[in-house]
Amino acid sequence: GQQVMQIPQYQHVQEGEDFTTYCNSSTTLSNIQWYKQRPGGHPVFLIQLVKSGEVKKQKRLTFQFGEAKKNSSLHITATQTTDVGTYFCAGPTSGGSNYKLTFGKGTLLTVNP
Amino acid sequence: DAGVTQSPTHLIKTRGQHVTLRCSPISGHKSVSWYQQVLGQGPQFIFQYYEKEERGRGNFPDRFSARQFPNYSSELNVNALLLGDSALYLCASSSAGTSGGAAQYFGPGTRLTVL
Numbered sequence: 001g002q003q004v005m006q007i008p009q010y011q012h013v014q015e016g017e018d019f020t021t022y023c024n025s026s027t028t029l030s031n032i033q034w035y036k037q038r039p040g041g042h043p044v045f046l047i048q049l050v051k052s053g054e055v056k057k058q059k060r061l062t063f064q065f066g067e068a069k070k071n072s073s074l075h076i077t078a079t080q081t082t083d084v085g086t087y088f089c090a091g092p093t094s095g096g097s098n099y100k101l102t103f104g105k106g107t108l109l110t111v112n113p
Numbered sequence: 114d115a116g117v118t119q120s121p122t123h124l125i126k127t128r129g130q131h132v133t134l135r136c137s138p139i140s141g142h143k144s145v146s147w148y149q150q151v152l153g154q155g156p157q158f159i160f161q162y163y164e165k166e167e168r169g170r171g172n173f174p175d176r177f178s179a180r181q182f183p184n185y186s187s188e189l190n191v192n193a194l195l196l197g198d199s200a201l202y203l204c205a206s207s208s209a210g211t212s213g214g215a216a217q218y219f220g221p222g223t224r225l226t227v228l
Contacts, residue, residue, distance in 0.1 A: 042203060045216040088155050100169045103155030
C-alpha cells in the first residue's frame with residue numbers, strides 16, 4: 001500500500017545545532033503536512049505545502065516540498081530546547097474514493113542544553 | 114474559541130468490553146477524523162466523517178465504528194476490546210471534506226488501556 005516514510009527515527013543535537021528530517025512518499029501527493037507533537041501531548045499542525053518545489057519558512061523552520069511532490073523536508077536552524085518533540089509529516093493517500101491522511105512514523109528530536 | 118475536545122481523558126477497560134469515545138470539533142468545522150496512536154508510531158487513520166457521512170475508512174476491523182451527529186460532534190465505538198487496542202485515540206477536526214485536504218486540528222486524546 002501507499003506509504004509515507006521518515007528519516008531519521010531519532011535525532012539528538014546540542015542546542016544551537018541545526019536539524020533536518022526527511023519525508024518520502026511511495027506515490028505523488030497532492031499536499032504534504034507537517035505536525036509537531038510534544039512529549040505527552042497531541043499533534044499540532046505546523047504547515048501545509050501544496051505546490052511542486054514549494055519552500056515556506058516559519059521563523060527558524062524551513063519546509064520544502066519536492067519537485068516530484070513525493071518528498072519533503074523540515075529544517076530547523078539553531079535548535080532550542082523548545083524544539084523538543086516528534087515531528088511528523090503526513091500526506092493524503094487514496095484507495096479508490098477513500099481518502100485518508102497517512103502519517104510517517106515521525107522523527108523524535110531531543111536537544112541538549 | 115475552544116479547540117477540539119475529547120472525553121474521557123483516560124479509560125481502563127478489560128478484554129471483551131465495549132468503549133465509546135466522544136469528540137467535539139472546533140466550531141465551524143464539519144469534518145471529524147479519528148486516529149489511533151500507539152507509542153513510538155504516527156497517528157493511524159481510522160475514520161473520517163463529513164456532514165454526518167463517512168468519507169474515509171482506514172484498515173481497522175469491523176469492531177471499530179463511528180458516527181457523526183447533527184451538531185458535528187462524533188463518537189468512536191470499539192467492541193470486543195483486545196489488549197492491542199490499548200492506545201491514544203485522537204480526534205481531529207478540519208474544514209475540508211476529504212481527509213488530508215486541509216489542516217487537522219487534534220484534540221488532547223483519550224488514553225485507552227485494555228487489561
